[in-house]
Amino acid sequence: MLRILARQTNISSFNMTPIIDIVFLLIIFFLLVCQFIVAENFDVTVPDNISSGQPAPDADQQxxxxxxxxxxxxxxxxxxxxxxxxxxxxxxxxxxxxxxxxxxxxxxxxxxxxxxxxxxxxxxxxxxxxxxxxxxxxxxxxxxxxxxxxxxxx
The missing domain is CATH 3.30.420 (Nucleotidyltransferase; domain 5)
Structure with missing residues (x-):
């Protein structure tokens, strides 16, 4: 009976270190990317009711x-x-x-x-x-x- 209990008490462990490393790397990556992608978030009221206005440029044009x-x-x-x-x-x-x-x-x-x-x-x-x-x-x-x-x- 002791042998059966001893076998059941072995709990397999899961190594979380690689997962934690990947999560931290992803967090750092997204923090850096967010710093480089800073849009012009200035609140500007541009002239309106302009009949000759054209649509915004394509995304591929910088x-x-x-x-x-x-x-x-x-x-x-x-x-x-x-x-x-x-x-x-x-x-x-x-x-x-x-x-x-x-x-x-x-x-x-x-x-x-x-x-x-x-x-x-x-x-x-x-x-x-x-x-x-x-x-x-x-x-x-x-x-x-x-x-x-x-x-x-x-």
Whole structure:
């Protein structure tokens, strides 16, 4: 009888170390990937009710986005991609925008260098001209303005 009980008490163990290693590697991988995939999540109200608006570009075409938006105090904030340009004088903003655009477009062919300009509709031309100057100083070959065809009511 003791032999039967001794055989039944042997509990087989399962080695969890490889599974834990894989889970930790996957967690680290997704944390890193999420850091690189940072979209331009700036809340910008682009001009609406534009009859000549065109659909968004294809996903295979890489576009660098330049955003001009107001902050809480009414000052204009400039961003290239997801990187906000801060602490610059107005004279340096266009040069910084051009340099950041060139950094993002350096690996693309000359004819594929497209910049999408997103300007909040409450920003005056006086403030948006620095973004336009930065795009013109860069190596971008095409400029697209972000607008919508529909009129949005708030």
């Amino acid at each position: 576009i660098t986005t330049v955003t001009v938006m107001p902050d809480d105090t009414g000052r204009s904030i400039y961003a290239v991609g997801s990187e906000i340009i801060t602490g610059k004088s107005r004279e340096d903003i266009s040069c910084t925008i051009a340099a950041q655009i060139d950094t993002q477009l350096q690996h693309l062919r000359r004819r594929k260098r497209v910049v999408c300009l997103r300007i909040d509709k409450h920003i005056s031309f006086r403030d948006s001209q620095y973004a336009l100057a930065g795009v013109s100083q860069s190596t971008a070959t095409d400029l697209k303005l972000a607008v919508t065809k529909q009129k949005f009511e708030k």
